[in-house]
Amino acid sequence: MMTRRHVLFAGVAGVAMAAVFKGWMPGADAAEGTFEITKSAEEWRKLLTPEQFAVLRGHGTERPGSSPLNKEKRAGIFTCAGCDLPLFSSETKYESGTGWPSFWKPLDNAIGTTDDFKLIVKRTEVHCRRCGGHLGHVFDDGPQPTGLRYCMNGVALKFEPKTA
Numbered sequence: 001m002m003t004r005r006h007v008l009f010a011g012v013a014g015v016a017m018a019a020v021f022k023g024w025m026p027g028a029d030a031a032e033g034t035f036e037i038t039k040s041a042e043e044w045r046k047l048l049t050p051e052q053f054a055v056l057r058g059h060g061t062e063r064p065g066s067s068p069l070n071k072e073k074r075a076g077i078f079t080c081a082g083c084d085l086p087l088f089s090s091e092t093k094y095e096s097g098t099g100w101p102s103f104w105k106p107l108d109n110a111i112g113t114t115d116d117f118k119l120i121v122k123r124t125e126v127h128c129r130r131c132g133g134h135l136g137h138v139f140d141d142g143p144q145p146t147g148l149r150y151c152m153n154g155v156a157l158k159f160e161p162k163t164a
Contacts, residue, residue, distance in 0.1 A: 033112075037083045037131040048082065055153045056082045056133035059125075064099025067154020072101070076161040078152075083131040085110060087157065088150070096142070096149055101157065103150040104142045111150075113138065126150060
């Protein structure tokens with residue numbers, strides 16, 4: 001017999017599942033808001049690889065340890081794979097042991113953040129301030145001087161080595 005408790009539980013579970021899977025649905029967009037660079041989902045699909053689209057536009061996450069940028073040690077700048085905005089300097093990159101490229105500080109005016117409840121627990125999502133592309137998350141367990149760990153998806157980034 002279906003009781004009000006069952007209906008209420010099913011409704012709460014449905015809302016929670018919708019929140020968890022919202023970012024994984026095809027065609028899901030990046031951070032909400034108005035950005036300098038806007039494109040339709042089809043325009044983004046033509047510009048990005050399927051993996052980049054899944055992360056930047058669909059809030060996905062690449063497998064840990066899968067990005068070649070994890071091992072990148074040269075001096076240079078990490079840019080947004082969607083719009084080429086400079087995001088992080090190699091001077092702030094460090095080995096966090098998480099399997100994703102990590103930085104303790106972004107470049108000035110490079111990123112935006114939003115609250116993310118996709119895993120039910122509150123996290124802080126990091127997105128490109130120019131195109132809204134999902135980059136990763138920031139945590140408060142990083143090294144000094146900031147104490148922050150910007151844990152980024154390597155597929156959401158490009159690396160431009162410093163030229164002499």
